[in-house]
Amino acid sequence: MTATLLDGKTTARTWRAATKARVDQLRQAAITPGLAVVLVGHDPASEIYVRNKARQAEQVGITSIVERLPEDTTQAAVLALVDRLNHDPHVDGILVQLPLPVQLDETAVLLAVAPAKDVDGFHPFNLGQLWSGHPDLVPATAAGIMALLEAYQLPVAGKNAVVLGRSLIVGRPVAALLLAADATVTVAHSHTQAVEKLAQQADILIAAVGQANFVTPAFVKPGAVVIDVGTNRVAGHLVGDVAAEVASQAGYLTPVPGGVGPMTIAALLSQTVDLAERRQQRG
Numbered sequence: 001m002t003a004t005l006l007d008g009k010t011t012a013r014t015w016r017a018a019t020k021a022r023v024d025q026l027r028q029a030a031i032t033p034g035l036a037v038v039l040v041g042h043d044p045a046s047e048i049y050v051r052n053k054a055r056q057a058e059q060v061g062i063t064s065i066v067e068r069l070p071e072d073t074t075q076a077a078v079l080a081l082v083d084r085l086n087h088d089p090h091v092d093g094i095l096v097q098l099p100l101p102v103q104l105d106e107t108a109v110l111l112a113v114a115p116a117k118d119v120d121g122f123h124p125f126n127l128g129q130l131w132s133g134h135p136d137l138v139p140a141t142a143a144g145i146m147a148l149l150e151a152y153q154l155p156v157a158g159k160n161a162v163v164l165g166r167s168l169i170v171g172r173p174v175a176a177l178l179l180a181a182d183a184t185v186t187v188a189h190s191h192t193q194a195v196e197k198l199a200q201q202a203d204i205l206i207a208a209v210g211q212a213n214f215v216t217p218a219f220v221k222p223g224a225v226v227i228d229v230g231t232n233r234v235a236g237h238l239v240g241d242v243a244a245e246v247a248s249q250a251g252y253l254t255p256v257p258g259g260v261g262p263m264t265i266a267a268l269l270s271q272t273v274d275l276a277e278r279r280q281q282r283g
């Protein structure tokens with residue numbers, strides 16, 4: 001047996017086409033969706049993301065601006081930029097690339113983004129909505145994962161889901177969305193004991209650890225859905241958190257590249273257009 005690959009690249013392309021149709025509608029009403037990306041310094045994973053995002057935003061008709069700040073930028077300078085974007089009527093969505101350089105207070109920066117423009121869903125207001133069972137603006141990677149499960153009609157309600165990793169950008173929000181979709185969710189992390197045994201209980205296993213080959217066949221129940229969120233650079237190649245041998249054990253598996261990455265960008269673009277549609281409705 002070998003796993004069915006969940007093709008994020010093709011699924012994301014279809015989703016972007018639907019998003020483009022919504023942008024075309026907005027443009028007839030003289031509204032162009034605007035996305036502002038704040039990139040401080042040069043985290044390699046962020047560089048890939050920013051490059052792909054700018055190109056794909058343009059393809060669907062979203063104006064994207066990338067605000068690049070040097071590695072040694074001060075907290076005050078980042079807050080001043082965020083404040084300007086909060087007040088810019090052409091900017092529908094603001095995304096601050098994470099991680100931020102160490103001298104910056106990430107929590108304070110995310111708190112400064114206007115909740116109504118928080119297209120990546122990291123403001124405490126939007127996280128509160130998510131965890132209280134009313135997801136609205138949600139982190140793009142988590143939204144992309146849910147959309148991929150839906151595209152392949154993989155059931156979530158009543159399933160056991162194990163999330164490996166508890167980061168703000170992946171582990172926590174995907175756990176919240178799986179819970180909102182009525183899965184039974186366990187979040188494992190670096191202090192979790194007997195993680196392999198726990199992972200073996202999963203019908204849906206989300207690997208968001210940030211370590212190549214972390215998930216071996218010993219973690220995987222035969223036939224399980226395995227979602228690989230890793231973006232690790234190994235000898236110049238992008239690899240996930242899931243070892244290659246898992247393919248012969250899982251029922252469904254996302255490839256890296258071509259799985260969750262493209263879905264993340266498609267989710268971000270779709271959410272940016274949601275915000276532009278709200279601007280239109282406000283008149």
Ligand SMILES: Nc1nc(=O)c2c([nH]1)NC[C@@H]1CN(c3ccc(C(=O)N[C@@H](CCC(=O)O)C(=O)O)cc3)C=[N+]21
Pocket residue numbers: 045046048049052095096097098099120140141169231238256257258259260261262264265
């Ligand atoms: N505020 C914030 N939100 C994020 O969602 C966020 C972030 N910061 N910081 C960095 C990480 C990383 N990330 C990626 C998204 C897409 C690809 C992607 O497009 N990957 C493609 C192409 C890979 C390639 O070009 O080789 C693929 O997997 O097929 C990669 C990485 C989002 N992140």
